[in-house]
Amino acid sequence: MAKKRMIQAINEALDGEMQRDKKLILFGEDVEISLFGDTKGLVDKYGTDRIRNTPISETVMSGMAVGAAAAGFNVVCHMMFGNFMYTGFDSIANQASKLRYMTAGQISLPIVYMSVFGGGRSAAAQHSDAMHPLFMNLGGLKVVTPSSPMDAAGLLRASIRDPNPVIYLQAAGRGGELGEVPDEEFIVELGKAAVLRNGEDLTIVAIGAMVRPALRSVDFQKTEGVSIELIDPRTLVPLDKEMIFKSVRKTGRLIIVDEARDTCSAASHIAALCAEECFSALKAPIKRVTVNDIAIPYSPPLEKNVLPNEERINNTVSEILKFA
Amino acid sequence: MADTNFSNDQMLKLYESMLRIRKVEEQLAKDSKEGNIPGAVHLYIGQEAVAVGVCSQLSDKDWIASTHRGHGHFLAKGGETRLLMAEVYGRDTGICRGRGGSMHVADFSKGIIGANGIVGGGISITTGAGLASKLTNDGSVAVAFFGDGAANQGVLAEALNISTLWQLPVIFVCENNGFSEFSPTNTVTAGNIVDRAKPYGTACETVDGNDVIAVWQCAERAKLRASRGDGPTLIEAHTYRQRGHVEAEASFLSKNYRDSQEIESWVSKDPITLFEKRIVDAGQAKIEDLQVISRAMEAEVNEAVEFAEKSPYPDPGGNEQQYMFT
Ligand SMILES: Cc1ncc(C[n+]2csc(CCOP(=O)(O)OP(=O)(O)O)c2C)c(N)n1
Ligand SMILES: [Mg+2]
Secondary structure, rough: EEEEHHHHHHHHHHHHHHHOOOOOEEEOOOOOOOOOOOOOHHHHHHHHHHEEEEEOOOOHHHHHHHHHHHOEEEEEEEEEEHHHHHHHHHHHHHHHOOOOOOOOOOOOOOOEEEEOOOOOOOOOOOHHHOOOOHHOOOOOOOOOOOOHHHHHHHHHHHHHHHOEEEEEEEEEEOOOOOEEEEOOOOOOHHHHHHEEOOOOOOEEEEEEHHHHHHHHHHHHHOOOOOEEEEEEEEEEEEEEEEEEHHHHHHHEEEEEEEEEEEEOOOOHHHHHHHHHHHHHHOOOOOOOEOOOOOOOOOHHHHHHHHHHOOOHHHHHHHHHOOOO | OOOOOOHHHHHHHHHHHHHHHHHHHHHHHHHHHOOOOOOOOOOOOOOHHHHHHHHHOOOOEEEEEEOOOOHHEEEEEEEEHEEEEHHOOOOOOOOOOOOOOOHHOOEEEEEEEEEEOOOHHHHHHHHHHHHHHHHOOOOOOEEEEEOHHHOOOOOOHHHHHHHHHOOEEEEEEEEEEEEEEEEHHHHHHHHHHHHOOOOOOOEEEEEOOOOOOHHHHHHHHHHHHHHOOOOOEEEEEOOOOOOOOOOOOHHHHOOOOHHHHHHHHHHHHOOOHHHHHHHHHHOOOOOOHHHHHHHHHHHHHHHHHHHHHOOOOOOOOOOOOOOOOO
């Protein structure tokens, strides 16, 4: 094991997969010089046939991924910011997510659409969305939201090797976060949640960048005598429902922390599932800590207030524990 | 440089407008370095002649849409310096009350639809404003400013087709500043951008984007075509992005993507320096007159910074949902 930054772990995973799979190609805007550092150095190693700088043309990029994948290549389509997936949304929503089903399984589409997502850096409304629920709702896409360097690498390898289209969303601005990463190549299977803290009184499910404030809250609550189980689903499609149900049946209380806007958030979906499946175990209403249904503001005090944080999680814990 | 018989006043107005943008942005470069600005800033330094040449043809009833590099367009179209500054500082007195920031400055009362965080985002919006102008029939025109990089978004093809088909009063102004982020334009762009007008039969021109008078004249022709019902024009203005794509880029890029000689050769063709020389050589003003303007612009910027710094941040305790719906 060695401590690595998230972005370095991703870079190494991409490098390893390019090495392993000669049919793997990667393209996107400025992936040669690499804005975030995730694709740094790849072009020097694998050449401009397989690592391609594209024009700013998300519409054709997302569709090109579908065509190249259908024709036998394994594709990483780098979309930079999650909001630019909207610009390339047509081929993701109308083609990638549906083509295998519509053609009765004639093809598989091994594509990873990758980008950063979420706010917190005054990047304003058009660079800050956490749009994973949109992709979850399409049905034919896997949705991956790593929260640690180790998961970022392990899930990326699994995503690239998966024969289906995967949306891989890395928390924006968190590339510098450090974490232990195994030296040998490893895979984190899609659809397996991680229990980050064991607890008895309450379950918190936290997604992507929300894991960090949730961890702080859980550790603080422990000093207050509240024992919280913290689960990172790691992938939202497929979702490790059983792991979440098991925990909620044990604790009887559930908070979901999600950076998506509230309406139809991943939190809403998880809350609905638990309400249906764990009803008799529940001792209190399920609570969601999410983003109000607004565009993410630029000004720091406004943005800070909109995004879920440790304080809001703590308040919600107190609220929920009031139900005896 | 194009020949003119502009009055001394006209020349000095163009000069003042370019210099306002330059001084504002030099301040923002400094602010960004010192960490006074919350978000990213993309500076327009070196391209001022395009915004000023085009916007000097427009009035408040004409529309413009701009880009992530939008301070210049905002100011050239009459947006107020202090309202821009306060916005970039994230203050409640900013033109968008701190909601938008640098990439989203907009003032609809001045026909400024706004800067945009989405590359190519302004192209279709302008086409719609052009449709409205045509239907209103008030002689107004709609102008889309966008970069060479944005020209590679498919929406440009759609906009050229529909605006030509419907003869909309639209002016598409592509500012070819040599770069699409960190990629030199020719590494991501096939052919000449201006030629993209040809298959649609759209009027088109190229212009020296560092020559404010040439831009002014080119925009005048385009505006005339638009307002007499002859439809859109695609203008490709050749200019250069003197600063980085985004301030502070050196802190995260692992290598250089352009050489300093290239930058220097364009700095020697700086639109403001060229224009100063031209005014003075033609005897339309003295150096001292220009210095007066320069000092006035500096004072305006200082006043704007003071205004911004004194302004409160928006109140996070207020109604979060305000402005989402009417
Ligand atoms: C849809 C979309 N894709 C990508 C980006 C990221 N991005 C921001 S500016 C930029 C380059 C734009 O180049 P150009 O249009 O030439 O404008 P310039 O920066 O040169 O003014 C890119 C790729 C974006 N903001 N929006
Ligand atoms: Mg450019």
